[in-house]
Amino acid sequence: EHALQQALAHQQMTLHYQPQVLSNSPHTLHGVEVLMRWNHPDWGMVPPSKFIPVAEESGLIHPLTLWLLDEACRQLVAWRKAGLVVPCLAINLSGRSFHRPELTREIKDALIRHRLRPADLVLEITESIMMDARPTTRTNIDTLHFDGFRVSLDDFGTGYSSLSYLHRLPIHELKLDISFVRDLTTSPSARALTLSVLSIAQTLGMVVVAEGGETTGQYEWLQMHGCTSIQGYLFCKPLAADVFEVWLRTQLLDQAPASDAQG
Ligand code: C2E
Ligand code: CA
Numbered sequence: 001e002h003a004l005q006q007a008l009a010h011q012q013m014t015l016h017y018q019p020q021v022l023s024n025s026p027h028t029l030h031g032v033e034v035l036m037r038w039n040h041p042d043w044g045m046v047p048p049s050k051f052i053p054v055a056e057e058s059g060l061i062h063p064l065t066l067w068l069l070d071e072a073c074r075q076l077v078a079w080r081k082a083g084l085v086v087p088c089l090a091i092n093l094s095g096r097s098f099h100r101p102e103l104t105r106e107i108k109d110a111l112i113r114h115r116l117r118p119a120d121l122v123l124e125i126t127e128s129i130m131m132d133a134r135p136t137t138r139t140n141i142d143t144l145h146f147d148g149f150r151v152s153l154d155d156f157g158t159g160y161s162s163l164s165y166l167h168r169l170p171i172h173e174l175k176l177d178i179s180f181v182r183d184l185t186t187s188p189s190a191r192a193l194t195l196s197v198l199s200i201a202q203t204l205g206m207v208v209v210a211e212g213g214e215t216t217g218q219y220e221w222l223q224m225h226g227c228t229s230i231q232g233y234l235f236c237k238p239l240a241a242d243v244f245e246v247w248l249r250t251q252l253l254d255q256a257p258a259s260d261a262q263g
C-alpha cells in the first residue's frame, strides 16, 4: 500500500491501450480500453491482479482513477491531433468511486480540462456496482447517463447478472466475459449462454463487446452470431501508447500514416 502511494506520487504508473474492433469490419475501431500498469523500480511490472485489490482496499483506487482519466484524456487529444481516429476510450471504474457524491463532477472536470465530451468515454462498471443499492451509487449512475456518458457492464455473466437491473439501469453495452469466449468453440453450453446474452442485448438495444478473443474460430463464431465488437489478443494485446500508435497507423483503415503526422 505504501509502495503504491509512492508509485502514484513518483510517476511509476503507466497506461496500456487495447483496441476493440468491429466484428464486421475488423480494421475499424469500436473503442479502446485503458488498462493501468505499475512499473516498480525493483519489482518490475506488477500485474493489475496484484495491485488493483490493494488499491481498492486502501481507497487509493480513486486517486489512481483520477490520474488515469487525466492521462488517458491527454493521450486521446494527442492522437486526434496527430490525425488518428480513436472514437472513444473505455475506462474501468471502481465501486469505491461510486460512493463519492463528487464522482460525476470529477469526471466532467477532467473532460473540460482536455476539451473532450462525455461521448469520448465509455465507463466500464461491474455487476456489483449495478447491484449496489446505496443512493449515492444510484445517483451517480443516473447522473452520468443524464450527462451523456455511456455505461458498459464489464465481465458480464460472471456476477449476479440480474436481468431486472439490466432493464432498469441505463446500460449501453455488455462486455461478454472472457470465460464464455474462451469456451465458445469447445462447449455447447458456452455457445448457448453466449447466444442468450447476444439476444438479450439485441432486444434491449445494447451493444456487445466480447472479451478475450484469441482465435479465428472464436472470432468467426461471434461475428456470425451478431456480436458487435471484439477485444482480444487475436487482434492486439494491451500496448503502451507509443507502440499502440504504430498499431493504429498500420492496422486500421482511416488512420493517418506516420509521415502525415510528422509533416
Ligand atoms: P478487465 O477490465 O476485464 O480487463 C481485461 C483484461 O483482459 C486485461 O487484463 C487484458 O489484458 C486481458 N485480455 C485482453 N484480451 C485478452 C485475451 O485475448 N486473452 C487473455 N487471456 N486476456 C486478455 P489486465 O490488464 O491484466 O487487467 C486485469 C483486470 O484489472 C481488469 O480486467 C480490471 O478488472 C483491472 N484493471 C485494470 N486496469 C484497471 C483500472 O485502470 N481501473 C480499475 N478499477 N481496474 C483495472
Ligand atoms: Ca474492463
Ligand code: CA
Pocket: 154, 155, 175, 177, 211
Ligand atoms: Ca472484463
